[in-house]
Amino acid sequence: MPTTGFASPDDIRASFSRAMSAMYRAEVPLYGDLLALVADVNQGTLAARPALADALRLGGDLERLDEERHGAIRVGTAEELATLARLFAVMGMQPVGYYDLSSAGVPVHSTAFRAVHEDSLRISPFRVFTSLLRLELIDDAPLREMAADLLAKRQIFTAKALALIEQHEVQGGLTPPEADSFVAEALETFRWHRQATVTQAQYQLLHDQHRLIADVVAFKGPHINHLTPRTLDIDHVQQQMPARGITPKAVVEGPPQRKQPILLRQTSFKALEEAVAFTDSQGAAGSHTARFGEIEQRGAALTPAGRALYDQLLERARTGLGGVPAERDPQRYTALLEEAFRDFPDDAQALREQGLAWFRYAPTAKGLAEGSRGRDLTTLLAEGAVQCEPVIYEDFLPVSAAGIFQSNLGGEARSEYGSNANRAQFEQALGRPVIDEMALYEQTQLRSLQACEAQLG
Ligand code: OOG
Ligand code: NI
Numbered sequence: 001m002p003t004t005g006f007a008s009p010d011d012i013r014a015s016f017s018r019a020m021s022a023m024y025r026a027e028v029p030l031y032g033d034l035l036a037l038v039a040d041v042n043q044g045t046l047a048a049r050p051a052l053a054d055a056l057r058l059g060g061d062l063e064r065l066d067e068e069r070h071g072a073i074r075v076g077t078a079e080e081l082a083t084l085a086r087l088f089a090v091m092g093m094q095p096v097g098y099y100d101l102s103s104a105g106v107p108v109h110s111t112a113f114r115a116v117h118e119d120s121l122r123i124s125p126f127r128v129f130t131s132l133l134r135l136e137l138i139d140d141a142p143l144r145e146m147a148a149d150l151l152a153k154r155q156i157f158t159a160k161a162l163a164l165i166e167q168h169e170v171q172g173g174l175t176p177p178e179a180d181s182f183v184a185e186a187l188e189t190f191r192w193h194r195q196a197t198v199t200q201a202q203y204q205l206l207h208d209q210h211r212l213i214a215d216v217v218a219f220k221g222p223h224i225n226h227l228t229p230r231t232l233d234i235d236h237v238q239q240q241m242p243a244r245g246i247t248p249k250a251v252v253e254g255p256p257q258r259k260q261p262i263l264l265r266q267t268s269f270k271a272l273e274e275a276v277a278f279t280d281s282q283g284a285a286g287s288h289t290a291r292f293g294e295i296e297q298r299g300a301a302l303t304p305a306g307r308a309l310y311d312q313l314l315e316r317a318r319t320g321l322g323g324v325p326a327e328r329d330p331q332r333y334t335a336l337l338e339e340a341f342r343d344f345p346d347d348a349q350a351l352r353e354q355g356l357a358w359f360r361y362a363p364t365a366k367g368l369a370e371g372s373r374g375r376d377l378t379t380l381l382a383e384g385a386v387q388c389e390p391v392i393y394e395d396f397l398p399v400s401a402a403g404i405f406q407s408n409l410g411g412e413a414r415s416e417y418g419s420n421a422n423r424a425q426f427e428q429a430l431g432r433p434v435i436d437e438m439a440l441y442e443q444t445q446l447r448s449l450q451a452c453e454a455q456l457g
C-alpha cells in the first residue's frame with residue numbers, strides 16, 4: 001500500500017468513524033453518556049473474565065472494541081443510494097446483505113455497508129445500516145408525488161465530496177490530504193439540520209402517512225439517526241441505563257442471554273423530541289423525533305444451518321406471545337425466548353461440531369513447536385495444537401431491526417405493507433448486487449485454516 005501514495009481505505013474508514021462519533025456526541029449528548037457507560041461495563045467485564053479477554057484477543061476483537069460502532073441512515077431515492085455506495089467504497093465499505101422491513105410495517109429495504117475482510121474489520125469494523133424509502137408502497141398518489149418532488153430537489157452530497165469520490169474512482173485512491181478533506185466533506189451529508197425543507201402543513205401530511213416518511217423527505221439530508229457502541233454485557237448496560245438518565249426499550253432484541261453469545265443482541269433508547277423549523281414557521285419551533293441511541297452485543301456468526309435454527313426458535317418464541325407485542329409483556333417474552341433457545345447448543349464446541357457457527361483457527365505455541373505431524377484438525381484441536389474461536393457476527397437481523405425501527409418511530413408492529421421483499425429492485429437502485437454475508441464468513445474461516453496449514457506444515 002505505501003508504494004501507491006494513497007491513504008488506506010481502512011484508515012479513511014477509521015477516521016470517518018471517529019469523526020461521526022465526535023459529531024454525534026456534540027449533537028446528542030446522551031450518546032456520550034451511553035459511551036461512558038458502555039466503556040465502564042466493558043472494562044469491568046474484561047477484568048472479571050480473563051478468558052473472554054483472551055478469546056477477544058485471538059479474534060482480533062479486543063483492540064477494536066472501543067472503536068466499534070454502527071450507525072444508521074435512511075435515503076429517499078435510487079440515486080442517493082447509488083451515490084452513497086460510491087462514497088462508502090472510498091472507505092472500503094461494501095453493501096452486505098439485503099433486509100426487507102416492509103413485512104414489519106416499515107416501508108423501506110436496507111443493506112449494511114461494511115468492510116468485508118477480517119484484517120480490515122480489525123482496523124475498523126464501522127458499519128452503516130442504510131435504508132431506502134419505498135414510495136411505491138404508499139397508496140396515496142398525491143402524497144407520493146409530493147414526496148418524490150421534494151426528494152428530486154435536494155442534493156445530499158457536497159460538490160467537493162462528489163468531486164473526491166470521482167477522483168478516487170479515476171485515480172484508484174486518495175492521497176492522505178485528499179482523504180482528510182473527503183472525511184470532512186462526507187460528514188456533511190450525515191449532519192443534523194434543524195431547518196426542514198417543507199412547510200408545517202407538508203410535514204404533517206408526510207408524518208401522518210408514516211413518521212419515517214417525514215424523517216426521510218422533510219430534511220436536507222440523511223442525518224445519522226443513531227450510533228451504536230458494542231458492549232460485552234448488554235444486560236448489565238440495560239440495567240444501568242436508567243441510573244444515567246437513559247430509558248431503554250423494554251425488550252432486548254435478538255437471541256436470549258447465553259454462555260456462548262450468538263449473532264447480535266440490541267437494545268435502544270427512545271428517540272428524542274427535537275426542535276425543528278419549517279419553511280413557513282418564521283423560526284418558530286415545531287418538533288421531530290428521529291434520533292436515538294442503541295447498544296449491541298455481538299456473538300458468533302452462524303452458518304446457514306445455525307441461522308435456520310435461530311430463525312425457527314425465534315419464531316417459536318414470538319408465536320408463543322399470541323399476538324401480544326413483546327414490548328408489552330417483556331417478562332413473558334424473555335421466558336418464551338429462553339425456553340425456545342434451550343434447543344440451541346450453548347457451548348462453542350457443540351456449535352463447531354454441529355456445524356452451526358463459523359470459526360477462526362490458529363496454531364498454539366505448542367502446535368508451532370510440534371508441527372502437525374500428520375494429525376487432522378479434530379486431533380490437533382483435541383491435543384491443544386490448534387485453538388479456535390467463533391467468528392464474530394458483523395451483520396444485522398431483520399426482525400431485530402424492525403423492533404429497533406418501531407421503538408424509535410414510536411409505533412407498534414403494523415403489517416400494512418404486506419411482505420414485499422424486492423431484492424432485485426434494491427440492487428438496481430444500488431447499482432450493484434449486495435454481497436452474501438455467508439460467503440464472507442466462510443472465506444474468513446477458510447483463510448484461518450490455510451494459515452494454520454502453512455504454519456504447521
Ligand atoms: C435502522 C434501524 C435498524 C439496527 O441496528 O438493527 C438498526 C433505522 O432506524 O434507520 O439500527
Ligand atoms: Ni442500529
